[in-house]
Amino acid sequence: MPSEDVCSSVKVLTGVPVPAQSTGIAAVIPCFRVRDKVLGVIARIGSEVKRIYVVDDACPEHTADLVQRACRDPRVTVIRLPANQGVGGAVVEGYRRALHDGAHIVVKIDGDGQMAPELVPNLVAPILAGHADYVKGNRFFFLDGVRQMPLVRLVGNAGLSFLTKLSTGYWQIFDPTNGFTAVSRQALERCDLARVSKRYFFESDLLFHLALARAVVIDFPMASVYADEQSSLRPMRIIGTFLWGHVANFARRVLYSYFVRGFSLASIELLIGVLLILFGIVFGVSEWITSTRSGAPATAGTVMLAALPAILGTQLTLSWLHFDIHSEPRVPLTQRAPDIRPSG
Structure with a gap:
């Protein structure tokens, strides 16, 4: 010391x-x-x-x-x-x-x-x-x-x-x-x-x-x-x-x-996937509340209309996640060309 x-x-x-x-x-x-x-x-x-x-x-x-x-x-x-x-x-x-x-x-x-x-x-x-x-x-x-x-x-x-x-x-x-x-x-x-x-x-x-x-x-x-x-x-x-x-x-x-610097198929997958999941959740909860209040069971079509968008949305979101994991930077900044910035 x-x-x-x-x-x-x-x-x-x-x-x-x-x-x-x-x-x-x-x-x-x-x-x-x-x-x-x-x-x-x-x-x-x-x-x-x-x-x-x-x-x-x-x-x-x-x-x-x-x-x-x-x-x-x-x-x-x-x-x-x-x-x-x-x-x-x-x-x-x-x-x-x-x-x-x-x-x-x-x-x-x-x-x-x-x-x-x-x-x-x-x-x-x-x-x-x-x-x-x-x-x-x-x-x-x-x-x-x-x-x-x-x-x-x-x-x-x-x-x-x-x-x-x-x-x-x-x-x-x-x-x-x-x-x-x-x-x-x-x-x-x-x-x-x-x-x-x-x-x-x-x-x-x-x-x-x-x-x-x-x-x-x-x-x-x-x-x-x-x-x-x-x-x-x-x-x-x-x-x-x-x-x-x-x-x-x-x-x-x-x-x-995904939406400013770059736009790709992964961007579309994420956007549509999230919207489908939200639709499935909101529609499903809404129909469940309606069914509970009326006492009438939901039809098979209603159940599918809630479940299918959520399932498809989950698959699209997982596809985006797979893309995101594999898009992690691989080339260090020291190995790349220097940035070209506008003067003034």
């Missing part, structure tokens, strides 16, 4: 522009109530990382003061946020600074010690090899780690993972809220960071924006580490936010991908 000696090598950003230069790999560490662990996390970050941005998210423990005073690492830059923005707001601020300083890959590491900084070379390897634009940890890959997790955590993550698959179109990923991530410069530049959620929905919302950019996302198997860290996450308070966020993102993704 680093000692708490005075260190003048730690830079504190004050809004003065920094000359842009290539810095290779940068790391962003959002800090809120991690004072006891952040120095240990910094000390474990290897030499492959050229810059480290410690983002103090208006931490009541004054983490920025500690890092500025105690850290000897010349790579460290402290960013102070005047008001608490949430983990997403802190990370986005770190992303912006890293991009401004010329970073090609930005790694996000939580300051609570749950992630092993020694794994950064493995985490960024798919991006360096040109196989991915965004790499995220997956704590559920190894069975030994899964057995140690509470059932509530397993069920909750499975539910969140399915919602994330639906809202982003990344059907092959799991553990969407994992905060151990690496992202390429090209992917960040194509995301509207100002619109990414600033609170706990950040990781899931960033995946949605990456999906709109057609970035390639893959999982990185990692072991889970749980010790005495304190989490400010309150599941019952944020469940509504997550549910609404995924529903809204799913609607936006479908509208943009």
Whole structure:
């Protein structure tokens, strides 16, 4: 662990522009109530990382003061946020600074010690090899780690993972809220960071924006580490936010991908399928209520008129889902031609 000696090598950003230069790999560490662990996390970050941005998210423990005073690492830059923005707001601020300083890959590491900084070379390897634009940890890959997790955590993550698959179109990923991530410069530049959620929905919302950019996302198997860290996450308070966020993102993704940016047979299948399902449900419920009130049984024709559209609609929707699963991005942004944007 680093000692708490005075260190003048730690830079504190004050809004003065920094000359842009290539810095290779940068790391962003959002800090809120991690004072006891952040120095240990910094000390474990290897030499492959050229810059480290410690983002103090208006931490009541004054983490920025500690890092500025105690850290000897010349790579460290402290960013102070005047008001608490949430983990997403802190990370986005770190992303912006890293991009401004010329970073090609930005790694996000939580300051609570749950992630092993020694794994950064493995985490960024798919991006360096040109196989991915965004790499995220997956704590559920190894069975030994899964057995140690509470059932509530397993069920909750499975539910969140399915919602994330639906809202982003990344059907092959799991553990969407994992905060151990690496992202390429090209992917960040194509995301509207100002619109990414600033609170706990950040990781899931960033995946949605990456999906709109057609970035390639893959999982990185990692072991889970749980010790005495304190989490400010309150599941019952944020469940509504997550549910609404995924529903809204799913609607936006479908509208943009299937009816604005592109229109195909899958678009027609989805549109007709949903209309048929809705017709079957509404007509069937209406006839059932009428039959119950009158006491007269519904005719076979009435039953078929309700069931057949619902069945056909389900088949068409499943066909669209099959298309959606197989349309996941395969070619990383770094391997594609640069965007051509109109001038002015």
